[in-house]
Amino acid sequence: MLPPFIDPISRNILWQPSEKLIADANITRFAKLNGFAGAPYETLHRWSIGRPEEFWSALWDFVGVKGEKGSIALERQPGKTMLGAKWFPEASLNFAENLLQGPDDALAIIEANEDGIVRRVTMGQLRQRVSQAQQALRKLGVTRGDRVGAILPNNLDALVALLATASLGAIWSSCSPDFGAAGIIDRIGQIQPKVVIAATSYRYNNKLFEVSDRLNTVIKGMAGVEHLVLTTPSTAYKNDSNASVHSWEDICNVPAQPLSFEQCPFNHPLYIMYTSGTTGLPKGIVHSAGGTLLQHYKEHVLHGDVKPGDTLSWYTNTAWMMYHWVISGLAAGAAILLYDGAAMVKRDDRLDMGILWKIAEEAGVTHFGINPKYLSTLMESNYIVGQRHDMSRLRSVLSAGAPVSPEQYDWVYSSIKSDMIFASISGGTEIIGCFVLGSPIHPVRRGEITCKGLGMAVDVFDDRNASVIGVKGDLVCTQPFPSAPLTFWGENGDQRYRDTYFSQREDTWTHGDLAEQTINGTVIIYGRTDTTLKPGGVRIGTAEIYRVVESYPWVQDSIVFGHAVPGDEEIVLCLVMKEGQELTADRIGALRAAIREQASPRHVPHHITAVRGIPYTLSGKKVEGAVRSVVSGKEIKNLGSIANPDCLEDFANLFAEAA
Secondary structure (H helix, E strand, O other): OOOHHHHHHHOOEEEEOOOOHHHHHHHHHHHHHHHOOOHHHHHHHHHHHHHHHHHHHHHHHHHHEEEOOOOOOEEEEOOOOOOOOEEOOOOOOOOHHHHHOOOOOOEEEEEOOOEEEEEEEEHHHHHHHHHHHHHHHHHHHOOOOOOOEEHHHHHHHHHHHHHHHOOOOOOEEEEOOOOOHHHHHHHHHHHHOOEEEEEEEEEOEEEEEEEEHHHHHHHHHHOOOOOEEOOEEEEEOOOOOOOOEEEEHHHHOOOOOOOOOOOOOOOOEEEEEEOOOOOOOOEEEEEEEEHHHHHHHHHHHOOOOOOOOOHHHEEOOOHHHHHHHHHHHHHOOOOEEEEEEEEEEOOOEEEEOOOOHHHHHHHOOOOEEOOOHHHHHHHHOOOHHHHOHHHOOOOOEOOOOOEEEEHHHHHHHHHOOOOEEEEEEEEEEEOEEEEEEEEOOEEEEEOOOOOOOOOOOOEOOOOOOOOOOOOEEEEEEOOOOOOOEEEEOOHHHHHHHHHHHHOOOOOOOOEEEEEEEEEOOOEEEEEHHHHHHHHHOOOOOHHHHHHOOOOOEEEEEEEEEEEEEEEEEEEEEEEEEOOOOOHHHHHHHHHHHHHHHHOHHHHHOOOOEOOOOOEEEOOOEEEEHHHHHHHOOOOOOOOHHHHHHHHHHHOOOHHHHOO
């Protein structure tokens, strides 16, 4: 007898949009206006990548970008598809002007910290503050093309400074104040900022951290800094540099004037952001004002269904791409929640696991962004969000930074809210946006990213450069998109940029993710290809092993990497055990059996051992490559990119202690 037929289209569906949600969605209205009423998403997507100049021009009109569009949407270099493409070469706009639209009385910012909501700021009040900051930066000599560096927490001052910088046509680059001096110098020091805006202290996990000495080291270690502006009052900061020191409060204490906005070309630099860079200096990725704005408009308005009156939040710091992503929600008419603090706060007698949800409840957050590690911690602690907090306004939860396991999908719908969109999104700092993400008109399938982004010609190629479905391969993009980097900052920036993304496949962007596209049109991300395991020559994603390991309550953290042996590669799994727990032979055996059963025999680690800590980048990502280098006896050239480099000592003699 044949087995019962299981419809692959409906399998693993956790949520379906209602007919009303689909009818009211921004993307439905956009499709109708462009002649695709009633057409499936796949048709709209094929149009968006087959005629990208029509799609992005239509998006400009639909969202109402403030600026001059010009008559040309896309110019291609002869004989090239992606390389050398120029978007809207006749256009002019200002990024900040597009974020500072809206009625004076509309809610724009909700500022919060570990004690809760600090204040609410209307759009009129925000414009006033940006006007004052704009005047202050002008007095310091900041003009179009100058670089402004920031070492600031995620608060109102940081956002005001960013918008004031962008309003002048200057270039913004930021780090979080918890970065070490070397990490900041390696990043912002590359771009020789004229002005640095910094905090001399910050609070995290109920503690005050004074960083005046570190800041002095940073300013002395940077070339070209003319002015240092301090946002926090400090008697501890002793200036030992050539920079003039100012108080942010003092220089912004001027009457507000009507804002002016420097109109710049579409491809004018807006942000310089940085890769994690553990093998050398972090790469300074230069992003354009127009490309960033249009990509974020698309992702918020069409894919996120963000509408005026919504409230967006993302747990992030000012160094991560998601900070820049979420603040662009202002352009869609939404309010932005800025939170400065720990995701889980140590109180005197307990761990406050619900601080983010308490603030989201009070703020009426509609779109809540977080990372999979946070979801995993809530799962392990059985923190049932929906029972503890009123999530009636919540319409979507989003996750980025690492693959989301199928079990985490289950938990989101059982423990947060059953009727909402859960969107795992994936792209990165390199494109300041997403290749694959969510949608208000698609079902959510367990363990799968919902769809390819409109205007993004995403595919999965094998080693023959052939598109494959149901098989793991390289995530690629085959058509130009506006938010591609302008260049890498510094000497030979264009060549370094091409070498990074186009050396593997000529004129095709190879992103560096191991991925699979399914028959449903969804995508599964298995991890970075530079950390892909290859035992017996078969490519294996680390996410498949992490998924199993993280289900064990006695595991605090873990890291997986490949160790070269003659003619092959062995998988190594290192575990941080929870307090009071030991890695016994029985537990090692249970782990191996579970990985064999839930993944495959090829996934089973050759070595499983305990370590005291797992290395993370300053932006909170595991650094498998650094561990692999240490184990192989190679030098890590940029320890400043690792938040906790001391833990690498455990890996130096790993195989002498391996189980």
